[in-house]
Amino acid sequence: MSRLGIKKTYKLFIGGKFPRTESGRFIEFNDSKGDFLANVSWGSKKDLRNAIVAARSAQAGWAGASAYLKGQILYRIAEVLDGRSEQFVSELVAQGLTADVAGEEVAEAIDLLVHYAGWSDKYSALFSSVNPVASSHFNFSVPEPTGVVGLIAPTKGGLLGLVSVLAPAIVGGNTVVLLASEKFPLTAISFAEVLATSDVPGGVVNILTGKRDELQVPFASHMDVNAVVLCSGDKAAKKAVDLEAAENLKRVVNHPDRPLEGSPYHILDLQETKTTWHPIGV
Amino acid sequence: MPGSHPFLSGGFAPAPESSDHVLLEKQYDLFIDGKWVKASSRFETTNPATSEVLAEVGLAGKKEVNLAVKAARKAFEGPWGKMTGAERGKYLFRIARLIQERAREFAIIETMDGGKPIRESRDVDIPLVAAHFFYHAGWADKLDYAFPGKKPKPLGVVGQVIPWNFPLLMAAWKIAPALACGNTVVLKPAETTPLTALKLAELFQDAGLPPGVVNIITGAGETGQALVEHPDVNKVAFTGSTAVGKNIRRAVAGTDKKFTLELGGKAANIVFEDAAINEAVEGIVNGIFFNQGHVCCAGSRLFVQESIAPQVIRKLQKRMETLVVGDPLDKNTDIGAINSAEQLERIKVLVDAGQKEGACMWQTEGKLPRKGNWFKPTLFTECAQSHRIVQEEVFGPVLAIQTFRTPKEAIEKANNTPYGLSGGVWSDKGAKVFKMTGALRAGVVWANTFNKFDPTSPFGGYKESGIGREGGVHGLAAYLDL
Numbered sequence: 001m002s003r004l005g006i007k008k009t010y011k012l013f014i015g016g017k018f019p020r021t022e023s024g025r026f027i028e029f030n031d032s033k034g035d036f037l038a039n040v041s042w043g044s045k046k047d048l049r050n051a052i053v054a055a056r057s058a059q060a061g062w063a064g065a066s067a068y069l070k071g072q073i074l075y076r077i078a079e080v081l082d083g084r085s086e087q088f089v090s091e092l093v094a095q096g097l098t099a100d101v102a103g104e105e106v107a108e109a110i111d112l113l114v115h116y117a118g119w120s121d122k123y124s125a126l127f128s129s130v131n132p133v134a135s136s137h138f139n140f141s142v143p144e145p146t147g148v149v150g151l152i153a154p155t156k157g158g159l160l161g162l163v164s165v166l167a168p169a170i171v172g173g174n175t176v177v178l179l180a181s182e183k184f185p186l187t188a189i190s191f192a193e194v195l196a197t198s199d200v201p202g203g204v205v206n207i208l209t210g211k212r213d214e215l216q217v218p219f220a221s222h223m224d225v226n227a228v229v230l231c232s233g234d235k236a237a238k239k240a241v242d243l244e245a246a247e248n249l250k251r252v253v254n255h256p257d258r259p260l261e262g263s264p265y266h267i268l269d270l271q272e273t274k275t276t277w278h279p280i281g282v
Numbered sequence: 283m284p285g286s287h288p289f290l291s292g293g294f295a296p297a298p299e300s301s302d303h304v305l306l307e308k309q310y311d312l313f314i315d316g317k318w319v320k321a322s323s324r325f326e327t328t329n330p331a332t333s334e335v336l337a338e339v340g341l342a343g344k345k346e347v348n349l350a351v352k353a354a355r356k357a358f359e360g361p362w363g364k365m366t367g368a369e370r371g372k373y374l375f376r377i378a379r380l381i382q383e384r385a386r387e388f389a390i391i392e393t394m395d396g397g398k399p400i401r402e403s404r405d406v407d408i409p410l411v412a413a414h415f416f417y418h419a420g421w422a423d424k425l426d427y428a429f430p431g432k433k434p435k436p437l438g439v440v441g442q443v444i445p446w447n448f449p450l451l452m453a454a455w456k457i458a459p460a461l462a463c464g465n466t467v468v469l470k471p472a473e474t475t476p477l478t479a480l481k482l483a484e485l486f487q488d489a490g491l492p493p494g495v496v497n498i499i500t501g502a503g504e505t506g507q508a509l510v511e512h513p514d515v516n517k518v519a520f521t522g523s524t525a526v527g528k529n530i531r532r533a534v535a536g537t538d539k540k541f542t543l544e545l546g547g548k549a550a551n552i553v554f555e556d557a558a559i560n561e562a563v564e565g566i567v568n569g570i571f572f573n574q575g576h577v578c579c580a581g582s583r584l585f586v587q588e589s590i591a592p593q594v595i596r597k598l599q600k601r602m603e604t605l606v607v608g609d610p611l612d613k614n615t616d617i618g619a620i621n622s623a624e625q626l627e628r629i630k631v632l633v634d635a636g637q638k639e640g641a642c643m644w645q646t647e648g649k650l651p652r653k654g655n656w657f658k659p660t661l662f663t664e665c666a667q668s669h670r671i672v673q674e675e676v677f678g679p680v681l682a683i684q685t686f687r688t689p690k691e692a693i694e695k696a697n698n699t700p701y702g703l704s705g706g707v708w709s710d711k712g713a714k715v716f717k718m719t720g721a722l723r724a725g726v727v728w729a730n731t732f733n734k735f736d737p738t739s740p741f742g743g744y745k746e747s748g749i750g751r752e753g754g755v756h757g758l759a760a761y762l763d764l
Binding site for chain 2: 135
C-alpha cells in the first residue's frame with residue numbers, strides 16, 4: 001500500500017519566521033502537467049510593510065557584522081543549498097524546467113554563492129581610496145551598505161535569478177526584501193528554508209511571493225526602503241518605479257529580466273561612498 | 283561691522299579689493315558652439331551687496347537649449363569624441379593654468395555677482411576651480427585604470443544645472459570630470475550668478491577648446507528644465523535643492539538618462555566634552571557661517587555634549603561677535619551678502635518659525651548695511667528635534683543647537699533626518715571619532731575639522747541629499763558608461 005505524501009505549505013519568509021500572508025489570499029500553483037502542486041501565498045502590501053520593518057530592524061546588526069562573518073555565512077548558505085540540491089532540482093522540474101537545466105541552475109546558484117562569499121572581505125578594498133588632498137588631512141573613502149533594499153527578482157531563472165540579485169546585496173551588508181519570480185515561487189520559499197538554517201540572522205533576508213504588478217510600485221514608494229533592484233524588461237514598470245522612487249530618492253538599479261553574472265560591481269551598486277577627513281598634526 | 287570684541291572696538295579700516303581692472307560687459311549672450319548667440323530676451327544680474335545691476339544676460343528658451351544640445355552632439359561626434367584622452371587632458375591642463383592666471387579677476391566677479399566675501403572667493407573658490415581642472419586633466423588618458431575589469435566609454439552629451447552658492451566652483455565640479463571622461467557639455471548657471479560661468483566661456487575660447495565641447499546657456503528654472511528634459515541629453519547632473527532634485531528625478535524616470543544629484547543637507551556637527559574646545563568653536567563657526575551658510579553641507583545642527591554646552595555656547599557667542607559682516611569686497615569681511623532677496627526671505631521665514639515654535643534666538647549685535655541683502659549670524663538654543671529650524675535646510679547663517687548625553691543619543695538625533703550629506707565630529711579620542719564617523723549616515727564626514735573640499739575627495743550624499751559622487755576616482759563613474 002502506497003503511503004500518502006506530505007505536501008508542503010509554502011508561506012512567506014519575514015523576520016526569520018514563516019508567516020502566512022496577512023491577506024489570506026493564495027495563488028493556486030499547478031505543475032507543468034497542470035496538476036495541482038501547491039497554494040502559494042499571495043503577498044500583500046501589508047506583508048511588504050511588515051517585511052520592510054523586519055529588514056530595517058536587522059540592518060544595523062548585519063551592516064556591522066564583520067566581513068569575515070558575512071563571508072562565512074554566505075559560504076554556509078552554499079553548503080546547505082548543496083546538501084539539498086536534489087530537492088531544488090526536483091522542485092524546479094515540477095515548476096517546468098527540464099532535469100538538465102534544473103541541475104545546471106542549482107549548481108550555478110551554489111557556485112555563485114561561493115563566489116560572493118569570497119568577495120565579502122575584498123570588495124571594500126577594491127572600491128576604497130585614500131585621497132591625496134592638498135591640505136594637511138588624512139582623507140579616505142569607503143563603501144557602506146545603502147541600507148534596506150527591495151529586490152524584484154528576475155522572472156527567468158528561478159533559483160539562479162534569485163541568488164544572483166540576493167547575494168551581492170547581502171554580502172555588501174544590506175538587508176533585503178525580495179519579491180520572488182511568479183514562475184518559480186516554490187523555489188524561493190524553499191530557499192528561505194536554506195537561509196533559515198544557515199546562520200543568516202532573522203530579518204536580513206525577507207522573501208515574499210505574490211504578483212509583481214501589484215507589489216513592485218509599493219516597493220518603490222515605501223519611504224523606508226533605500227534602494228530597489230528591478231529585473232524587468234518592462235519600460236512602463238521601470239518608469240512607474242522611477243517615479244515613486246523619486247519621493248525619497250531611493251536608488252534604482254535596473255537589470256534585464258534574467259540572472260546576473262557574478263560581479264563586484266553588483267555589490268557596488270548597493271553601496272554608498274563615505275569620505276572621512278581628519279587633520280594631521282601634532 | 284565691528285562687534286563688541288575689544289580688538290574691534292574701533293573696527294578695521296576698510297580694505298576693499300579693487301574691481302577697477304575687471305572687465306565686465308554690459309550685456310552677455312549665450313555661449314553656443316564656440317560663438318556668442320543672442321537670446322530672444324535678457325534678464326539682469328545684480329550685486330546682492332548693493333542691489334546694483336552688473337550686467338544683462340541672455341535668457342535661453344527651448345530653441346536655444348536645442349541649439350546648445352545640437353552643438354554638443356556635433357562636438358561629441360566630431361573632434362572631441364575622436365580626440366585621444368591625452369589630448370583632451372592637455373586642454374584641461376591648459377584651462378587650469380588660464381584660471382590660475384586670471385584668478386583675481388574671477389574672484390572679484392564671483393564676489394560681486396554672488397555676495398560672498400572676497401577672502402573666500404580668492405582663497406577657496408577660485409583655487410579649487412583651478413585644482414579641479416588640474417586634477418581631472420590627469421584622468422583623461424588613464425580612465426582604463428580607474429575601474430578594474432571595465433572598459434569605460436563616455437556617455438555623450440551631458441546637461442548640467444548648477445546653483446548660486448559656489449557658481450564657478452560648481453561649474454568646475456561639473457565640467458572638468460565630464461570633459462576628462464570624453465563627454466560634451468551644456469551647462470546652465472544659476473539665475474542669480476551667471477557671470478563667472480560666462481567669463482569661463484571666454485576663457486575656453488582663449489584655450490582654443492573646440493566649438494560645442496562646452497556650451498553655456500544662462501536662464502532660469504525653465505531653461506534648466508528644458509535642458510534636463512531634452513531627449514538628446516545622455517546624462518543630467520544637478521546641484522541644488524532637494525525639491526528640484528526630486529523633480530529632475532521624475533523628469534528622467536523611465537528614460538536611459540544617467541543622472542547625478544547633489545542636493546540639500548542638514549549636517550550634524552557633534553562636539554564631545556573631550557574635544558579641543560577652542561578648535562571646535564572655530565570649526566562650528568566655519569561649519570555654519572562659511573559662505574553665509576549658503577552651503578549644502580553646512581554644519582547647521584550643532585550637538586554639544588551636555589556637560590560643556592554652557593561653555594561652548596558662551597565661547598561661540600563671543601567668537602560670533604568678532605565676525606565682520608559687510609562689504610563682500612572688503613578683505614576683512616567674514617560674512618558677505620545674502621545671495622538674493624528671495625533667499626533672504628526664506629531665511630526670515632524659517633527664523634520666525636524657530637521663534638514661534640519655542641526655540642531661543644540669539645543674534646550678534648553689529649549693525650547691518652542699509653542697502654543690499656543681509657542677515658546677522660544667528661543661533662538658536664532650546665531646539666527640539668521637531669522644530670523646523672532643526673528639520674529644514676535654512677541655507678543661511680543660522681545655527682540650531684541641541685545637546686546630548688551619550689554617543690548613542692547623538693547618533694540617533696544626528697541621523698534622524700531625511701538628509702545625509704555631511705557631518706562633523708569633535709573629540710580628541712580616536713576610537714570615539716571612528717565609532718561616530720562610521721555611524722553617521724552621511725557621504726562626507728569631517729572629524730575635528732569642517733567644510734574642507736578637494737578635487738581628489740569624493741563628495742555626495744546619502745538618502746535625500748543626492749545620488750552619486752563628484753570628485754576623486756568615485757566621481758568619474760558618474761560620467762562614464764561602465
